Amino acid sequence: MYFRTKASALAVSVALLAMVTGCATTSDSAETPEAPEKLVFAQIPSESAQGIAEDNKAIIEVIERETGLEVEIQEATDYAAVIEGLRAGQVQIAGLGPFSYMVAKDGGAGVEALGALVDAPDEEPGYQSYGIVPAGSDITDLAGFEGKTVCFVDPTSTSGFLYPTAGMLELDIDPEADITPVFAGGHDASALSVADGTCDAGFAYDTMVTSELIDSGDLKEGDLEVVWESEIIAGSPYVASDKLPADLLAQLEDIFANELNVPALVESGVCASESDCGLPEDSAYGFIPVEDSLYDGVRAVCEITEAAACKV
Template identity: 30%
Template structure:
């Protein structure tokens, strides 16, 4: 399940949340009878695995429920959600150690790591029909537009998803940069969103809305992922696309070694057939955007590493 951004301009809120969450503390496995042989800390308590997630725009937590149920069966522990409303708040929760497991976008993998979060990515989520874990960020224009290349986006009104979206903003900037268009920021607009010299950025708020705005002529061109766009919008044509690495599941390094091993194994085997065999109900919300997982490979994220180096707006650096 690819995660979607739902709010903009939340950097300050993210910092505040980190401070608040850090003050709450964690529970040690050694504090619980019978667990002293495995030292480590849990986000809540030694009987619970806390999963951090950004609720899907339409289905809330339900899309993640089968994986949570499978995790509970495989570990023998209670599993509960720590739902958040934005990428910054999810990153804040992970960095503050308030979740034992979390799933987020490709960029959040880099950001949590660079901000000192103690997590190990263990698997990548697969989309239905995909042959590799990931999806595409695409450059869209109206079907009858004379624009045929991203280099023609200079001076245009460009729709993006939101400043924290990997496929709906940062990969768009990367395509613009590769086409020779400056992506250097020129301050902020009245809403606190970044401004640019070579084009006018419009933040639509979601992938479908970005595509719809292009189709309606509210933007000359725009960026959005391939799946959400084809599901909701007609009247567009794609003129370029770049592959975005899949969404990782990450496990806290502070968990007791034995617990971490069980959680890791569960998240590396959380495929529909395996989950069904364990007695887990596969929901429609899960099946709609998830076909299971494959083991994580660091080399798979080379494109994200390059994005962090070449696109300042990615803001992957430690803060």
């Protein structure tokens, strides 16, 4: 409801803006955007703001070196906050999920995809949503989620809400009426809430369950059981605001396409070795460019689910 209310307000604002700008002179409409004094990078936390900075350390170092601009980390509470920051011109770079990228792109927030992480340069970026239960649960499949308290991430999370919703609808489970939904706010929070019994079941992206929380010591191997896996989801893109000057936007696109991969990071001295590069999601290679059409699968799932957050 909140999203649809904001979307309606945005539609009115856009209509009014169109009326005003329609009277602008040609020189006004062609005015070149000013270069920002710094680049604000926003992302919802997987663990903490410190974790965001650490996960993106190599990325930030290269961007600051190449552009000469400071990169400021902004921790956001949810994807909607990141999207609104981009729309308002308060955020210049962001890490989004596939669903939130689609919402931002199709909803006129003004974003351009910079790239997505892969483990090999010839690989198509992608991952999965996992349906999870505590060890020893009597729930053995997605059908068993019916009637239970179920943790999601947030309403604009691809693997933490959209694809799980599609999976439940295929089993005639109404994600509003047939379960008690809980929005945990992050993939780690969703998984940990399942592990500690706050939720009977839940969803998180694959490596959060299989490695990230185990490597951090928050969970032990075997604390969670995977009882459902989604189809492959297009990889999460990093984006830039199209309100940036064209030359800066082109420079960022070049950085993500050519400099933010393990071989280039080692060659430039940002990483000491190929085995110790510290890229997000434990990527073994780094970023490759992505086309907007890669996210048409997300748009198709939106048509199936008719989720409120899809209505941009």
